[in-house]
Amino acid sequence: xxxxxxxxxxxxxxxxxxxxxxxxxxxxxxxxxxxxxxxxxxxxxxxxxxxxxxxxxxxxxxxxxxxxxxxxxxxxxxxxxxxxxxxxxxxxxxxxxxxxxxxxxxxxxxxxxxxxxxxxxxxxxxxxxxxxxxxxxxxxxxxxxxxxxxxxxxxxxxxxxxxxxxxxxxxxxxxxxxxxxxxxxxxxxxxxxxxxxxxxxxxxxxxxxxxxxxxxxxxxxxxxxxxxxxxxxxxxxxxxxxxxxxxxxxxxxxxxxxxxxxxxxxxxxxxxxxxxxxxxxxxxxxxxxxxxxxxxxx
Amino acid sequence: xxxxxxxxxxxxxxxxxxxxxxxxxxxxxxxxxxxxxxxxxxxxxxxxxxxxxxxxxxxxxxxxxxxxxxxxxxxxxxxxxxxxxxxxxxxxxxxxxxxxxxxxxxxxxxxxxxxxxxxxxxxxxxxxxxxxxxxxxxxxxxxxxxxxxxxxxxxxxxxxxxxxxxxxxxxxxxxxxxxxxxxxxxxxxxxxxxxxxxxxxxxxxxxxxxxxxxxxxxxxxxxxxxxxxxxxxxxxxxxxxxxxxxxxxxxxxxxxxxxxxxxxxxxxxxxxxxxxxxxxxxxxxxxxxxxxxxxxxxxxxxxxxxxx
Numbered sequence: 191x192x193x194x195x196x197x198x199x200x201x202x203x204x205x206x207x208x209x210x211x212x213x214x215x216x217x218x219x220x221x222x223x224x225x226x227x228x229x230x231x232x233x234x235x236x237x238x239x240x241x242x243x244x245x246x247x248x249x250x251x252x253x254x255x256x257x258x259x260x261x262x263x264x265x266x267x268x269x270x271x272x273x274x275x276x277x278x279x280x281x282x283x284x285x286x287x288x289x290x291x292x293x294x295x296x297x298x299x300x301x302x303x304x305x306x307x308x309x310x311x312x313x314x315x316x317x318x319x320x321x322x323x324x325x326x327x328x329x330x331x332x333x334x335x336x337x338x339x340x341x342x343x344x345x346x347x348x349x350x351x352x353x354x355x356x357x358x359x360x361x362x363x364x365x366x367x368x369x370x371x372x373x374x375x376x377x378x379x380x381x382x383x384x385x386x387x388x389x390x391x392x393x394x395x396x397x398x399x400x401x402x403x404x405x406x407x408x409x410x411x412x413x414x415x416x417x418x419x420x421x422x423x424x425x426x427x428x429x430x431x432x433x434x435x436x437x438x439x440x441x442x443x444x445x446x447x448x449x450x451x452x453x454x455x456x457x458x459x460x461x462x463x464x465x466x467x468x469x470x471x472x473x474x475x476x477x478x479x480x481x482x483x484x485x486x487x488x
Numbered sequence: 489x490x491x492x493x494x495x496x497x498x499x500x501x502x503x504x505x506x507x508x509x510x511x512x513x514x515x516x517x518x519x520x521x522x523x524x525x526x527x528x529x530x531x532x533x534x535x536x537x538x539x540x541x542x543x544x545x546x547x548x549x550x551x552x553x554x555x556x557x558x559x560x561x562x563x564x565x566x567x568x569x570x571x572x573x574x575x576x577x578x579x580x581x582x583x584x585x586x587x588x589x590x591x592x593x594x595x596x597x598x599x600x601x602x603x604x605x606x607x608x609x610x611x612x613x614x615x616x617x618x619x620x621x622x623x624x625x626x627x628x629x630x631x632x633x634x635x636x637x638x639x640x641x642x643x644x645x646x647x648x649x650x651x652x653x654x655x656x657x658x659x660x661x662x663x664x665x666x667x668x669x670x671x672x673x674x675x676x677x678x679x680x681x682x683x684x685x686x687x688x689x690x691x692x693x694x695x696x697x698x699x700x701x702x703x704x705x706x707x708x709x710x711x712x713x714x715x716x717x718x719x720x721x722x723x724x725x726x727x728x729x730x731x732x733x734x735x736x737x738x739x740x741x742x743x744x745x746x747x748x749x750x751x752x753x754x755x756x757x758x759x760x761x762x763x764x765x766x767x768x769x770x771x772x773x774x775x776x777x778x779x780x781x782x783x784x785x786x787x788x789x790x791x792x793x794x795x796x
Contacts, residue, residue, distance in 0.1 A: 209792050210723055217730075221596035224589035228669045235670060241663045248659070286518075286525035343779040345743045347654070348772050351756065355765050356548045357541055361531045426518075431652040438654065442530075448655060452662070468650040475646070477514060484508055 248457045255465050256458035270462065273447070278466045281443040284361070284433040288368025289426050295373030300380025303334050306410055307384070341374030346432045350439055364441050368429055379421050380414075387414035423478045427471055434467050552765040575767055579755045580774050587751040587778060590669050591741040594676035595734045599726075601648075601681035606688025606726075607718060608641035613692055618713055619700040641685070649682025657744045672744040672751065680733045687729045691722045727793045731786040738782040742775040752778075 237245055259270050268276075301307050308327055344352075350367035357363050392409030400409070437445025444463050451459040525531065551559075555571045608614050614637055616630040657675035664671050700717045708716065745753025752775045759768040 209795070210727060213727060213789060213793060217596060217599075220592045224592040224596075227589045228586065228593065228673075230593065230669055230673065234668045235664070235674075237663050238665060241665060245663045248663075280530055282521065283525040283528055283530050286522045287531055290522045290526070339780055339783065340776065343739075343776040343783070344772060345739045345775075347743045347746070348756065348775065351746075351760060352769070352772065355552075355760065355768070356545050358544065360541070365531065435652050435654040438658070445652075445655065449658065452659070464651060464655070468647065471650040472646055477510075481508075481511060481514060484510060 248460070251457035252461050254458060255461035256456065257462075260456040260459055261454070270459065274462050274466050277437075277442065277444045277447050277463065278470065280441075281430060281433045281437075281467070282470070284364045284368065284436065284441065284443060285426065285429040287361075287365045288433065289372065289422075289429045291365060291369035292372035292376055292425075292429075293422065295369060296376025296380060299334060299338055299373065299377035301384065301406075303331065303338060303377055304381035304384035306387075307406060338374040338377040342371045342378065343374075344371060346371045347435065347439070350436055354439060359440050361441075364433070364436050364443075367436065368432055372425060372429060372432075376422065376425060380418055383414045383417045383421070384410060387417075420478065420482050423474070423481065427474045427478065430470055430474065431467070548765065552763075553769055555766045555770075556764065572770060575770055576774070580752075580771065583745070583750060583752045583755055583771075584774050584778055586669065587741045587745070587753075587775070588738065588782075590672050590744070590749070590751055591676065591734065591737040591782070593669075594673045594741065595680060595730065595737045597673065597677035598680035598684055598733070598737075599730055601677060602645075602684035602688055603726075605641045605645050605681070605685035607692060607714060608637050609645060609685060609689035610692035611638065612695070612697070613710075613713070613718065614638040614641075617704075618710060619697050619704055642689075645682045645685035645689075647682070648678050649680075649686070651679070653679045653740050653744065654747070657747055657749070661747055661749070666748040669749055669751075671747070672741060672749040675744065676737055676740055680737060684726075684729055684733060688722065688726055691725045691729075692718060695721055724793060728790050731789045731793070735779075735782055735786040739779050742778070 256270060259267075308331060346367050349370050350363060353363035353367055387410055389410070391413060392405050395405045395409040434444040434448075437443035437447065438449055440446065444467050448460055448463045451457075451463065555568060561567065612619055614634050616627065616634055653675045656678055657671050660671035660674055664674075695718075699721075700713060703713060703717055742752045742756075745751030745755070746757040748754065752771055756768055756771045756775075759765070759771060
């Protein structure tokens with residue numbers, strides 16, 4: 191990350207310099223338009239009916255998450271902590287399978303949609319062949335770009351809803367619901383990272399007579415790899431959250447139990463599940479920031 | 489240089505390459521968890537491809553996704569257009585607009601929430617002697633207050649972003665009721681506020697200290713530094729992150745309607761519960777179109793901000 195700080199920048203009027211001024215003004219106007227259009231007023235933020243009681247009770251329960259069930263359960267039911275851990279395990283299973291499939295889709299698509307890949311591929315010999323090749327290549331390029339844009343323009347929960355309608359409730363639907371949009375997102379970000387990676391080693395390999403594939407694999411890829419790995423790790427964290435939310439649609443992940451406990455007004459149990467999710471997300475974020483500090487930035 | 493000495497040289501270079509046990513450990517752990525996950529009984533791929541499911545799938549593609557209006561008559565493009573246009577006029581246009589408005593209001597609010605948090609979370613600013621290599625202020629009390637403020641704002645930002653928007657909206661809906669768009673707006677604002685706070689904090693921490701020190705040298709303290717240094721210097725990058733999150737906000741806003749707030753998701757859920765899958769697919773595609781438009785806007789805005 192490069193910040194070109196100059197002494198001349200240190201002036202409050204610089205906030206409103208250049209295009210930034212127009213974008214800021216645009217944002218403020220758009221926000222006012224949106225608030226008016228939605229008819230939302232701050233007065234509506236005061237909970238009505240029993241909303242205040244629910245809020246107070248729910249927030250108070252946050253200080254004492256449940257260690258045991260809040261209501262009578264049949265004898266022989268597994269203890270609450272075992273149930274929380276099992277829900278967490280299932281959440282991580284869907285996250286890992288979905289994410290690994292997304293990586294298998296996103297990596298090749300990311301390479302194929304980077305302009306660097308097409309530039310490195312070898313030029314054809316004759317004039318007419320070159321033009322046919324160029325046309326075909328740009329056609330494939332546009333098609334693949336459109337494909338990944340479409341894949342990620344539909345939210346993972348909507349993919350889940352579509353797959354549930356088509357295939358019914360099974361693990362296959364959950365895995366693909368995560369894999370399709372995440373694959374598209376990974377492909378887009380990977381292609382940008384490959385295009386923005388430094389070209390010096392690629393150029394040197396090219397000059398020593400390496401083939402285009404070698405230049406790409408050994409000159410360009412390694413330069414982009416740390417960024418790509420860091421981003422994949424961040425998406426894994428997102429996949430854990432998405433997998434938890436899939437529970438709201440019937441999959442046995444954390445969201446399912448959060449919903450159930452909340453509807454039954456077992457607010458302390460809700461917090462037990464929420465803390466399990468928060469714990470995993472915080473651990474993943476901690477590891478990823480450590481990795482970025484020690485490995486990516488050197 | 490003969491080939492064997494070259495080989496030993498390459499081998500020596502390979503052995504001297506930077507290695508990280510943390511990285512290896514993480515990769516190993518993730519790889520083995522992924523293997524376990526694929527092998528676990530929860531991922532029953534055999535169950536997914538039973539005869540019954542495949543027939544259902546064929547029916548779904550051939551019949552249920554086929555536009556309702558065209559099922560009894562031969563296919564014409566004008567018939568398809570009339571069907572789609574009818575749904576667009578009836579629910580599509582208004583809920584697509586509401587989805588856009590929810591996401592704009594939410595991202596603007598999240599920027600307002602994130603801004604103070606990002607400044608307080610930056611370790612080079614939130615000390616008693618900001619941007620100074622030496623601790624000028626010997627008062628330990630002040631130092632403690634700043635440390636407490638930094639920890640608190642970091643912790644708050646982590647909590648805000650750790651809970652998914654969908655769960656936040658579900659909880660807020662019970663408190664605020666479904667009459668307004670606030671549950672969706674607040675859920676998006678809180679989650680994205682947490683993310684923007686972290687990204688914004690990193691921007692402050694990565695600032696070149698020299699220009700800011702020129703202000704501390706002439707007596708600039710926290711308030712002055714915020715106005716004269718932090719706002720102008722971080723504005724560009726913060727705008728980039730703002731537009732980057734706006735894009736994801738639009739995707740999420742579509743979905744939050746499924747909980748009962750009037751965005752596209754509300755009508756998607758409605759069509760789903762009636763098993764009008766043709767209509768459901770069309771509404772999903774309206775949402776997809778909106779997201780692609782927001783994507784383009786965001787890319788355009790970021791390019792323009794980057795240029796100046």
